[in-house]
Amino acid sequence: MKKLLLLDGNSMLFRAYYATLYTHRMTTSNGIPTNAVYGFVMMLNKAIDIIEPDKILVAWDAGKPTFRHKQFAAYKGTRKPLDEELIVQFPIVREYLDAAGIKRYEQEGYEADDIIGSMAKCCNDIQTTILTSDRDLLQLIDPSTHVLLMKKGLSEMELMDEQNLFDTYGITPSQVIDMKGLMGDTADNIPGVQGVGEKTALRLLNQYSTVENVYAHIDEVKGKLKEKLEKDKDNAFMSLELATIYTKMELPFSLNDCEFTGIQEDVNGFYEKYEMRSLVNRTKQAKNEKWPLKEVEHFEMFDVEDLMVLPVCTQQPYLDQQLYGFMIPKDKTIYYVSVENALEDTN
Structure with a gap:
């Protein structure tokens, strides 16, 4: 069976930057920071060794606003500005991907998650693996789609399928979204139900399966929890919608455009340019x-x-x-x- 590797570009570059910020700071002789790019390359190379893909796509966020900001203006509104040393590495890592012969894509109005979700759901006839450190993408797991989840640093990865997801978190892929609906997500400024944390959300989902079914049986919920759920019902359903990855984008390229036959030799010129000679x-x-x-x-x-x-x-x-x-x-x-x-x- 053919294998497709999908990378969450933003997630991986963020992880690479912060994983190397204090332990492996790198700059060129003229002061250009490259530690995030270096870490990104190392993670990508390891994923290629593990998965041995025939096709690769790296998806990127195109910036604000997205359709989610139109639904909720404060979406991701609490995030701190990016470090300048990280910002300057975004175009450099794109330059790396072009030199390596790896397809990349971004589209205004959507996030990398939506590109990945749309690609994964239109390729059910091949084995798809998503490389990310963002647990939101666990909702895309199905019989033909797994998630290679970054766990620690640049090297610790865990391959998550439906069984591993349930064994680790006690939920199914679709319930990843329901969890966000109930408990929210501070990283993305998704409100959820105030006062409902992970343990309470899991207990509700174990009993009622979905947010919709929780509210269908709201009279069975007692005490303060019922009050919290009733008070933030609108937020719960809005949060559910915000957390749902859109999987029906019309992408302007085909699976064949993501063909991968190995890292191209041009990448050695990139390594020389940015003084990463150890990666030749x-x-x-x-x-x-x-x-x-x-x-x-x-x-x-x-x-x-x-x-x-x-x-x-x-x-x-x-x-x-x-x-x-x-x-x-x-x-x-x-x-x-x-x-x-x-x-x-x-x-």
């Missing part, structure tokens, strides 16, 4: 040499003691290096084993 794609360079490169999933076919095993890693000092995998030259072929596959080998 060594695997791509090896493919260009006279010996072919073949990716393998384990070492069983080798007598490793008789081979030269070369690490593929960044060019930072030894203790700061990041290891990507191993290259093994043998009989006019270069075999490549990723770190993930090497760790899974039990021999």
